[in-house]
Amino acid sequence: MAxxxxxxxxxxxxRVNGSAVVMGLYLLFLLLxxxxxxxxSLKTNTEILGAFTLWPHNITFDNYTTILTDxxxxxxxxxxxxxxxxxxxxxxxxxxxxxxxxSRYSFMGDKHLFFWLLTNRMAPPAVFALPFFQLYSxxxxxxxxxxxxxxxxxxxxxxxxxxxxGFMRGVxxxxxxxxxxxxxxxxxxxxxxxxxxxxxxxxxxxxxLFMFSWVELLLSRTLTSVDAKPIAATMTRTVxxxxxxxxxxxxxxxxxxxxxxxxIYFVRNYIAKGFALGRV
Amino acid sequence: xxxxxxxxxxxxxxxxxxxVAFSAVIPxxxxxxxxxxxxxxxxxxxxxxxxxxxTMLASDRxxxxxxxxxxxxxxxxxxxxxxxxxxALNMPKKGFWASFCLVLMSLPLLIPWxxxxxxxxxxxxxxxxxxxxxxxxxxxxxxxxxxxxxAWITVIVMxxxxxxxxxxxxxxxxxxxxxxxxxxAAKIDQAGRWKVFRFIELPKIMGVLMIAIxxxxxxxFMIYTEPFVVTGGGPGNSTTFxxxxxxxxxxGQFDLGPAxxxxxxxxLVILLVSYVFYTVMTNLDKRxxx
Amino acid sequence: MAKITLQNLAHSYLPNPTxxxxxxxxxxxxxxxxxxxxxxxxxSGCGKSTLLNIISxxxxxxxxxxxxxxxxxxxxxxxxxxxxxxxxxxxxxxxxTVRDNLAFPLRNRGSDPAYIKERVQQIAAMxxxxxxxxxxxxxxxxxxxxxxxxxxxxVREDVNALLFDEPLTVIDPHMKWELRTQLKSLHHEFGHTMxxxxxxxxxxxxxxxxxxxxxxxxxxxxxxxxxxxETPEHTFVGYFIGSPGMxxxxxxxxxxxxxxxxxxxxxxxxxxxxxxxxxxxxxxxFTSLKSGDVGLPVTIxxxxxxxxxxxxxxDFEGHEINVIAGEGESISxxxxxxxFDPAGVNIYSDSWRVSxxxx
Numbered sequence: 001m002a003x004x005x006x007x008x009x010x011x012x013x014x015r016v017n018g019s020a021v022v023m024g025l026y027l028l029f030l031l032l033x034x035x036x037x038x039x040x041s042l043k044t045n046t047e048i049l050g051a052f053t054l055w056p057h058n059i060t061f062d063n064y065t066t067i068l069t070d071x072x073x074x075x076x077x078x079x080x081x082x083x084x085x086x087x088x089x090x091x092x093x094x095x096x097x098x099x100x101x102x103s104r105y106s107f108m109g110d111k112h113l114f115f116w117l118l119t120n121r122m123a124p125p126a127v128f129a130l131p132f133f134q135l136y137s138x139x140x141x142x143x144x145x146x147x148x149x150x151x152x153x154x155x156x157x158x159x160x161x162x163x164x165x166g167f168m169r170g171v172x173x174x175x176x177x178x179x180x181x182x183x184x185x186x187x188x189x190x191x192x193x194x195x196x197x198x199x200x201x202x203x204x205x206x207x208x209l210f211m212f213s214w215v216e217l218l219l220s221r222t223l224t225s226v227d228a229k230p231i232a233a234t235m236t237r238t239v240x241x242x243x244x245x246x247x248x249x250x251x252x253x254x255x256x257x258x259x260x261x262x263x264i265y266f267v268r269n270y271i272a273k274g275f276a277l278g279r280v
Numbered sequence: 281x282x283x284x285x286x287x288x289x290x291x292x293x294x295x296x297x298x299x300v301a302f303s304a305v306i307p308x309x310x311x312x313x314x315x316x317x318x319x320x321x322x323x324x325x326x327x328x329x330x331x332x333x334x335t336m337l338a339s340d341r342x343x344x345x346x347x348x349x350x351x352x353x354x355x356x357x358x359x360x361x362x363x364x365x366x367x368a369l370n371m372p373k374k375g376f377w378a379s380f381c382l383v384l385m386s387l388p389l390l391i392p393w394x395x396x397x398x399x400x401x402x403x404x405x406x407x408x409x410x411x412x413x414x415x416x417x418x419x420x421x422x423x424x425x426x427x428x429x430x431a432w433i434t435v436i437v438m439x440x441x442x443x444x445x446x447x448x449x450x451x452x453x454x455x456x457x458x459x460x461x462x463x464x465a466a467k468i469d470q471a472g473r474w475k476v477f478r479f480i481e482l483p484k485i486m487g488v489l490m491i492a493i494x495x496x497x498x499x500x501f502m503i504y505t506e507p508f509v510v511t512g513g514g515p516g517n518s519t520t521f522x523x524x525x526x527x528x529x530x531x532g533q534f535d536l537g538p539a540x541x542x543x544x545x546x547x548l549v550i551l552l553v554s555y556v557f558y559t560v561m562t563n564l565d566k567r568x569x570x
Numbered sequence: 571m572a573k574i575t576l577q578n579l580a581h582s583y584l585p586n587p588t589x590x591x592x593x594x595x596x597x598x599x600x601x602x603x604x605x606x607x608x609x610x611x612x613x614s615g616c617g618k619s620t621l622l623n624i625i626s627x628x629x630x631x632x633x634x635x636x637x638x639x640x641x642x643x644x645x646x647x648x649x650x651x652x653x654x655x656x657x658x659x660x661x662x663x664x665x666x667t668v669r670d671n672l673a674f675p676l677r678n679r680g681s682d683p684a685y686i687k688e689r690v691q692q693i694a695a696m697x698x699x700x701x702x703x704x705x706x707x708x709x710x711x712x713x714x715x716x717x718x719x720x721x722x723x724x725v726r727e728d729v730n731a732l733l734f735d736e737p738l739t740v741i742d743p744h745m746k747w748e749l750r751t752q753l754k755s756l757h758h759e760f761g762h763t764m765x766x767x768x769x770x771x772x773x774x775x776x777x778x779x780x781x782x783x784x785x786x787x788x789x790x791x792x793x794x795x796x797x798x799x800e801t802p803e804h805t806f807v808g809y810f811i812g813s814p815g816m817x818x819x820x821x822x823x824x825x826x827x828x829x830x831x832x833x834x835x836x837x838x839x840x841x842x843x844x845x846x847x848x849x850x851x852x853x854x855x856f857t858s859l860k861s862g863d864v865g866l867p868v869t870i871x872x873x874x875x876x877x878x879x880x881x882x883x884x885d886f887e888g889h890e891i892n893v894i895a896g897e898g899e900s901i902s903x904x905x906x907x908x909x910f911d912p913a914g915v916n917i918y919s920d921s922w923r924v925s926x927x928x929x
Binding site: 018019022023026027029030031032033034036037040048049052054090093094095097098100101102103104105106107108110113115117118119120122123124125126127128129130131132133134135150151153154157158161173211214215216217218222231232235236246249250253256257259260261263264265268269 | 282283284285286287289290292293295296297299300302303304306307308310311366367370371372379381382383384385386387388389390391392393394395398399400402403407408409410411413441445498501502504505509522523524526527530531536539543546547550551554555558
Binding site: 483 | 626627628647648649653654655657658659661663664665666674675678679719722723
């Protein structure tokens with residue numbers, strides 16, 4: 001029996017061992033294939049095809065050097081980044097006013113319009129592969145960054161509108177009204193007052209726009225051939241010819257993971273909030 | 281918020297409308313066009329009516345692809361949803377470890393889909409892949425390029441690896457929004473862990489779960505790149521899902537008519553399912569008072 | 571039902587507290603008598619929710635012990651303490667019916683179904699919700715849900731204490747009165763030990779047999795509403811209770827006279843010589859306005875007619891002194907003195923009340 005003296009006692013903390021084990025196993029499951037890719041990128045082809053090793057015995061950065069110095073490789077990255085950024089800009093530019101309208105006004109056909117927009121997010125890219133190919137060829141935009149950016153916009157814009165509308169709903173209408181009373185014109189109000197208020201929403205949207213455009217392969221490969229060839233297409237090129245250059249392929253893969261990792265790291269504090277809106 | 285009625289809002293919607301209409305309506309019209317026409321080449325088309333639709337509906341190939349697709353989507357949903365919830369329940373709630381887990385968990389979601397395929401293609405190989413090599417080292421005959429079961433298991437595990445985090449993150453966000461008082465009340469009511477889950481956590485994350493299920497079902501129904509990179513649809517056509525089959529038909533064989541008819545039916549199925557989900561979700565929202 | 575004892579109880583949220591400010595709850599020894607209704611009153615941040623959570627077991631104190639009927643439960647989890655707690659916002663299990671909500675704690679213990687059914691019926695009658703028993707809890711009003719929370723707490727017959735953490739916060743004003751009345755009658759009928767946390771003095775004074783006033787992590791007074799009113803043990807109790815609260819003025823006291831800014835005031839009781847910060851406290855109800863040269867010189871700033879009485883706000887050298895006058899009394903501008911009734915005067919040293927010496 002403890003005595004009733006005035007001695008501070010350490011609080012007994014509940015141990016979270018079970019959860020730690022579960023998370024540890026899950027994270028291990030997620031990281032193991034990535035680790036494997038990483039080690040492969042640091043091995044020479046001889047080591048890869050030779051005896052099986054769990055980690056690179058002769059670390060080499062040659063694979064990375066190849067990619068960073070060979071234009072046919074690094075332009076792939078540049079092309080991908082270009083159309084992803086283009087897509088983000090276009091999508092945000094058109095989605096912001098639309099989301100604003102959906103959040104503040106009711107108008108003829110608004111609910112049906114919103115649903116129709118969402119259905120485009122649900123559209124299977126495969127259905128659009130051939131039509132897009134023909135469409136963009138016919139207007140002379142085949143093999144351009146803008147073509148891919150526009151094609152991705154079909155799926156990204158509804159997503160952007162959906163997420164932004166959710167954030168904008170949280171900004172009270174009274175702020176708009178006060179601004180008008182204060183003499184702001186609509187464009188000025190939108191840029192100077194409204195946008196800063198939904199800044200975190202724009203950040204979350206940009207994250208998801210990046211995510212869906214950066215990862216997509218089918219359309220980005222269908223609509224390009226040489227000039228705007230994304231890294232995904234370049235990687236699939238290494239299959240064939242005189243066997244597969246595994247080391248370089250792995251290095252290319254690792255390099256595509258980097259932008260994603262960086263983006264996540266920068267928005268890590270908002271990830272939970274973004275998903276909290278439940279609108280992905 | 282009470283929305284004001286204002287038809288001028290259409291002007292704000294116009295850019296979106298134009299962009300999406302351009303991207304969606306025009307190609308769809310092309311597809312519809314192709315689906316009701318036939319050609320002997322030389323860009324000469326003639327009306328074929330519903331012939332392609334009938335052919336498609338009668339085609340074993342399409343039904344086989346549909347069957348594989350439904351099987352695939354069902355299996356991965358049955359794994360990813362419970363697993364995602366389970367992971368979310370075990371994630372740290374705040375602090376350094378929470379950020380750490382969030383960042384690492386999000387990683388697979390941002391890897392280009394072809395690289396996802398490449399990672400698993402390598403990982404599963406018997407000669408150079410950790411998984412393949414280990415499997416054979418412990419005596420399991422594993423070869424995804426030749427064996428039907430191995431191919432399916434690889435593709436499924438890959439999808440689970442790729443997307444479970446999405447479900448987990450959504451569920452996690454839902455769980456974060458539950459006020460502490462509910463857990464405290466449950467303690468006072470002497471409720472066990474399972475009851476806490478069933479009566480407090482599950483009802484409160486139902487909304488986000490519906491979204492997760494909808495998204496995963498939709499996206500898995502349209503899956504193309506990852507399985508294509510790993511198995512190419514093989515061995516044979518055992519992992520040829522709907523999108524892979526469609527692309528083969530449209531871009532590979534340039535069978536425009538059947539491909540178009542296929543596309544339309546494909547799209548309609550997805551529309552139907554998403555309409556159902558959307559209605560369920562908005563009703564859930566209404567019930568919760570949003 | 572149980573007697574609750576706090577022994578040298580203190581709590582700090584910091585891992586290594588050194589100074590007094592590090593403690594959210596400063597060391598206290600108190601008994602809560604079995605079967606009494608207590609109100610735990612104080613402003614936000616004074617530690618009342620912390621204390622409540624320590625009693626319920628949702629928080630383990632960093633120092634000291636807490637006993638239920640002389641059994642040490644300091645480290646016992648909530649599930650073992652057999653208490654019920656009603657929170658600030660209604661906590662109900664939305665997916666269950668009212669009946670299932672009420673039955674939940676009993677089902678978790680594996681009680682006999684026939685017994686559960688009977689008990690649920692009893693409790694539903696008590697809270698007046700018999701006709702909504704089979705409705706889903708989700709769509710009900712806030713006060714109905716709080717009643718369900720209350721009922722769920724009382725459904726266990728051997729519950730040691732009922733704890734309420736500002737339960738009427740989300741209730742509409744006109745329902746607050748009804749719920750309070752119901753709580754009081756439940757207390758009379760069943761005699762549970764009840765501890766009701768609030769920052770609203772009206773709620774506290776009307777609900778409780780004894781009011782426990784907390785300030786800055788300390789219990790400054792535990793007493794009946796009358797005791798709190800007539801002899802506040804701490805200047806804070808004086809401020810907080812009463813509307814307006816007690817007037818507190820710096821004073822020098824020796825023997826049976828107090829001197830406030832040069833004016834002498836007869837106290838009628840001896841206090842000896844006092845050190846530290848000495849203050850004189852007197853409630854507006856024990857003051858009156860006079861003209862002439864006896865009493866403190868004041869200027870009248872405002873007269874507020876509240877209906878059954880008037881509140882006169884006066885200014886004394888930069889300090890506000892409030893006087894309560896009857897509704898029939900006339901206040902004339904030449905009233906420039908405030909006189910205190912010695913029966914209502916309290917002397918404080920370092921904010922704590924000094925008892926008058928026996929004469």
